[in-house]
Amino acid sequence: MDLTAAPPVADRNTAADLRRILQRCRTIAVVGLSAEWHRPSYFAAAYMQGKGYRILPVNPRYAGQAILGMPCVARLEDITEPVDLVDVFRKTDDVGPIAASAIALGAKCLWQQIGVMNAQADAAARAAGLDSVMNRCVKIEHARLFGGLHWAGVNTGLVSARRRA
């Protein structure tokens, strides 16, 4: 049997790809962001905000209100500033129009969260020149690549003899 250990791989992005994406994308529109602190979307957005990212909440349920201190809009199209990364906390079937909006907005990356795997949206984003990530959590990947997740005993899949950044 093959006893070579490797962490589960979610998509075709390498650690280097994800590192590049998370370094160049500083403004994140979070589609489906909840205002409730114990929801995964809130966990992830709060974490990224704490790491210096600009979070733009998108959720019709909270439109006009603030989440994490930032004004929430109903749809991606309602955002009036440049967006680098569109982070999707929606059902797989709902991602198609979100991908189209992300491309129209000039975003650099379409990111589908854990459990969200719309292959057509992934292909459309890549065809339009965007980076595309599926079935991964933006918070967990940031913590895996830039420190933190390791402290939770998680297999980060990283081996390096260089000083941790």
Place this chain on the structure above:
Amino acid sequence: MSDHRFAPETLAIHAGQIPDAATGARALPIYQTTSFVFDSADHAADLFNLATFGNVYSRLSNPTVAALEERVAALEGGRAAVASASGMAAEAMALMTLLQQGDHVVAAGALYGGTVTMLAVSLAKFGIETTFVDATNPEAFAAAMRPNTRAVFAESLGNPSLAVLDIAAVADVAHAHGLPLVIDNTVPSPYLCNPIALGADIVVHSATKYLAGHGTTLGGVIVESGTFPWDNGKFPGMTEPSAGYHGVKFYETFGDFGFSMRARMETLRVYGSALSPMSAWQILQGVETLPLRMERHSGNALAVARHLRAHPQVGWVNYPGLDDHPQHGLVQRQMRHIGGRPAASGLLSFGVKGGMAAGVKFIESAQMMSHLANIGDTRTLMIHPASTTHRQLSAEQQLAAGVPPDMVRLSIGLEHVDDILWDIDAALAAAAKV
């Protein structure tokens, strides 16, 4: 940094430790501290709410302990790991996270005695019932299932029975019932067998044994595969808001390492069986040489098993690495092959002709081999269960527990095999005079 599949020999040395930002220390620093400062009130709140990752208090997590956790997770091909103060503490953490009052466990029958006591006596006290079945018969696991069964527990290689579990077949049975398979993989160590690759969902280790390898330090680890579907309706503790931790839904929030986070925050944090940083560091010194040691342990044990089988004073030999072992086909499939044949660890048992008195005489006549109750040391260890660990049982009870009066268990060490054989031959010669 590019993606590459590192081999276990490399992971045993590197996984889980990248030189730290503050000092660049190449060897793993020992973070001998109970507590860690917060940057601000908000940072403290985020840590307590699990909104960010970091260290608070060493009963929950510690950077030195984390290096051991990630390394064992990597060696097992798992998603995440949590360390504990001993192997028994690891088993307790896995089972107490999985189970609650009224639940039922199907477990292999020929388990390590401490595990049997935990299941049959200690957990029974809390209303958790266990049915023990024949470890060599996957259908017996299926036949023992009940509507309230919530875990299947077995050892990959039984201690001291050396029964070999058909991990893939028992995993299929567990999964057909929507249950996780928990495997104690202490005896093969992650270098010789990876239960997760064969379908297991949670692996537990006594790191005291081969992982540490030096017989100096107690420790344990649980590893989760990251692939069990905890939202199948049978594990509300994974999917519903946690009463034990601020209403967090562990599976929804942490996904494929949700079980480890729940074990850490609901069980380790509350029951307090944390591993000390010093112990984690000592265990890691051993883990770095695990692949080399398992090769030598297995090679020496095979030579001893072959020698014993040809010895006129020996009635029988039980070593899964022998070609005529009744489960050798399974050993061929499940264990790492070294030098063209499966490696089966340093554990073996045999019968001294002359029964109880001859077994005792063998033990008392050895010069280099140590008479004690541990396994997985650099030193060759031996015990005569009928006169020690199983002494309080009647002769009939001993036989039922798989302990005949002539049985000697050896944990073959890393000494030169000629010296081990010399000591065995001298002790057998003395036993022949009884």
